[in-house]
Structure formats: structure tokens, C-alpha cells
Amino acid sequence: MRGVLVLVIFGIVNLNLYSAYLYNAKGKVYYKTDDKWILADENKKIEIKDGTEITTERASSVEIYFNDGSKVKIGPLSYYKLVEESESNVSSSLLIGRIRNWVKKTTRGYNVKTITAVCAVRGTDFFVGVDNEGNTSVEVYDGSVDVKDNKNKTFVVRRGEFVSVGRDGIRPPQKNLNPPQSLESHLNNRMLMQKEIYSEISKEEVVKRSQVEMQMAEYQTRKTAIDAFGYRVRMEEYVIRPSENQFKYVVLNTRENRFDFGKILFTFNKKLPDDLSLVTKNMMTYYGSNEPDIYLTEMNSVISNTVDKVTEEATGGYMKPDDVSNPSVWTHTFSNYSFYAAGKNERDENGGKGKLLWSYSNGNYTYLGGTRPDVIKQNPDGDEVLHNYAKNTYSDGTWISVDDYVVFDNGKVATLGDFSLKSGEDKNSFIDKLNFERVYNSSLFSDKIDLVFSAKLLKDIGIIIIINIDNR
Numbered sequence: 429m430r431g432v433l434v435l436v437i438f439g440i441v442n443l444n445l446y447s448a449y450l451y452n453a454k455g456k457v458y459y460k461t462d463d464k465w466i467l468a469d470e471n472k473k474i475e476i477k478d479g480t481e482i483t484t485e486r487a488s489s490v491e492i493y494f495n496d497g498s499k500v501k502i503g504p505l506s507y508y509k510l511v512e513e514s515e516s517n518v519s520s521s522l523l524i525g526r527i528r529n530w531v532k533k534t535t536r537g538y539n540v541k542t543i544t545a546v547c548a549v550r551g552t553d554f555f556v557g558v559d560n561e562g563n564t565s566v567e568v569y570d571g572s573v574d575v576k577d578n579k580n581k582t583f584v585v586r587r588g589e590f591v592s593v594g595r596d597g598i599r600p601p602q603k604n605l606n607p608p609q610s611l612e613s614h615l616n617n618r619m620l621m622q623k624e625i626y627s628e629i630s631k632e633e634v635v636k637r638s639q640v641e642m643q644m645a646e647y648q649t650r651k652t653a654i655d656a657f658g659y660r661v662r663m664e665e666y667v668i669r670p671s672e673n674q675f676k677y678v679v680l681n682t683r684e685n686r687f688d689f690g691k692i693l694f695t696f697n698k699k700l701p702d703d704l705s706l707v708t709k710n711m712m713t714y715y716g717s718n719e720p721d722i723y724l725t726e727m728n729s730v731i732s733n734t735v736d737k738v739t740e741e742a743t744g745g746y747m748k749p750d751d752v753s754n755p756s757v758w759t760h761t762f763s764n765y766s767f768y769a770a771g772k773n774e775r776d777e778n779g780g781k782g783k784l785l786w787s788y789s790n791g792n793y794t795y796l797g798g799t800r801p802d803v804i805k806q807n808p809d810g811d812e813v814l815h816n817y818a819k820n821t822y823s824d825g826t827w828i829s830v831d832d833y834v835v836f837d838n839g840k841v842a843t844l845g846d847f848s849l850k851s852g853e854d855k856n857s858f859i860d861k862l863n864f865e866r867v868y869n870s871s872l873f874s875d876k877i878d879l880v881f882s883a884k885l886l887k888d889i890g891i892i893i894i895i896n897i898d899n900r
Contacts, residue, residue, distance in 0.1 A: 458484075498538065645667060651837070745763070769783055770872060828869070835865050
């Protein structure tokens, strides 16, 4: 009888447990459990618990089912978290992307939180979208939704209406003349990627995204080395393909008292091959009588210490022949190039890129202040030491400097003489011990930006060709 009683008690307990599960995963969908990211099986129902985080990649989606009949569909390029499901409430958050919610009319509450808004309902059909700058849009297709901004201002958004919420607050609801949004028709991937490159610079944002992207990285390396100033730095680097004609290189630096990172997005004129090195090894210079079939068209990059940043934007890329009538060498050229820098006061200028210091378009240069800056270039440690220094000072007093080093893993700054291999040493192992370090300082910054990245990963993806090393 005691055994039967125990079974009955467990049966009652199970009836009162609230649970949710993932289903209908399409493409690349990842969920995080016990601090591990797992690729969701599209043919399997996957039970999830409070605190589960879910990410979707390009052309990917997944559905979440709750035991009261409610459902959420997560669209492409989204980051969603199930915060809590209980008898009285379902609470979730959307960091970026799009979701559609079909909420059954029950006694328990249902809310979705974003960076700028909280949406609360008890039964409705509604859409929530969040862009890279945290701007939230809410569309209601049935019922009503209470939408509150970070200043506790609230509007009731009714069927057939939509509302926008930015960092500056919520705007009054408006009539929605458009049909319900398709989650698959997500924001232009090119625009999303550029916003991510320029706008996500806090350590939390960068680390969170990297945890997801490393699960799908095509190339990846981790190492610890000493920088040019004697500090130990942990480097994490990886390469992913956000779309078929792009690849992104990311490097993270962690030292005892600082965090720096760099991101570069490369966009090409057409789909990249499976072997990325077939393109990267000829990316800047190509030898042949005919123009290469695939070439770089755009580049977007940021280097930052999470407060200050340097960003670069290049468009109109093409391969320029050495001789139009009889070409043998093609050199990559950008028609347009812009260089920006920003401290905390300039970080939102020019769409998040910062203050424009200089640019050119089809060979015509423009400069901050209207005139060419004063330029200093030096080899501070002598011509044999691989340490270069340059400083630009503009007419309004703004200045920026850069130090470039080639550094061995042990912190020794390389010299030209070091590029003679020792007996028994091969070129690959030599390259794998080398790192590059770039240090930016500026009158705009609160601190320097100090980024170390390895030669190994660049070699692996074909950007560094192993040449000019003397085998003695």
C-alpha cells in the first residue's frame, strides 16, 4: 500500500509541473543547457527548463510549445531566453531578432522583455522584434498587449496596431496597415551584420555572441601568450560564415585587468567556395591574365576596448589590373574607404561608427577639420625591430596614434634577424609562434586599445602565405 501511495503522490506532482519543449527546428538552432550549446535536432521534441537560451542562425527557426497550448515561433538571427515558466507566469526575454507569440487565454501571465520594453498579455497573438541597437517593435494581431518602456510609460496596443520602443522611450501606438510579419523575411542580413560589427562593443554583448558563434566556427584557435609589454593575454579567435558570400574574423583578448576585441566582416561579389583559402590567398593580389571570378567588395571592422573603438568601412571593391591591355597581376582596390574613431562621447556618431577622421572616394580624400593632418612615422626601436609607430594630428587638435608589433609567444618583439630558421625548425611551427599586436591611442579615448592576434589562424585561412623566411 505504501508503494502505491508513493506512485499516486508522484503522479499528482507531475500533473502540476509546467514544462516547455522545442520542436520543428529548421536550419541551425542552438540551445544552451548546463553551460553547453547544443545543436537542436529538427525531428526531436526537446524539453527545456527555466533559463534555457536559444539562438537561431540565418534561414533558421524553431517553435516552443507550452503545456497550456501557447506557442512561440523564433525567427532567424534571434537570441531568446525562457526565463521562467510556472503555474502563474511565463516570462521570457528577446535580446535580438523576431518572435511571434500565440498565447492562450488562461489565468497565468505571459510577458516578453527586451532591452527597451516589457510586453505583458493574458491571451493574444502578437509579434516582437528587436534590432541590434535594442529598438523594439510590437505588432498585435489579436487581443491586446500592455507595452512598457524603461521609464515605466505604458501603452495598450490593440488588435491591428503596432508600437515602437527605443532607448529614448515608447511612442504612441499606430494603426498597422501591413499584414502579420513573416519571421523568415528577417531584417536585411547585410544591415544586421554591419550593425553588429559597429554597435555591439560591450564585453557582455561580445562574449555572449562569441559563445554562440564558436559553436559553428569553421576555423578556431585558442592560445595564451605574452604581449609586447610583458602582460599575459589569452587569445580566442574564430572565423564563421554569416552568409554564403561573407566570412567574419573575430579575436578576443583577455588580460587580468582588461578586455579587447576585434571583428572584421568580409563581403564578396558571390558565393564563397567550401575551401575558404582558395579565395583568401588571392584576396589582395592575384596573378593571371583574367580577373579572378570571386573578389572582395566590402569590408567592415571594429577594434575596441569595450568603451573606445576604431572602425573602418570600405565599399566598391574590385581587382585592378597592372596593364589593362595585357594584365598579369591584379591588385585589390576599394573605391571608397572611411576611418572612424570614438570614445564614449562619439560612439553613436555616423550610425554607430564614431567620428570620421578621414575618408576617400575614388581617389579624393577628405579629413577631419578640412586639411591633411600632421603625420609622424617612426621605427622607435630601430630599423631591425618589427615595431612601427604612426601618429596623425588633425587641425582641430584631435590625434590618433598606432603602434604595430610582431611578437613571439614569449613576449619578445621580433627582429628581421629572427626570420632565419634554426636547424630543424620548419616554417609552419615558426609562424605558429608569432603574433601581431596593434595598439591605438587617441585624444578621444579613455584608455588605449590593445589587440593581439595570432599568425596561425591567419595562416590557416590563407591570408598569410609562408614566404620570406630564410631556411639557413
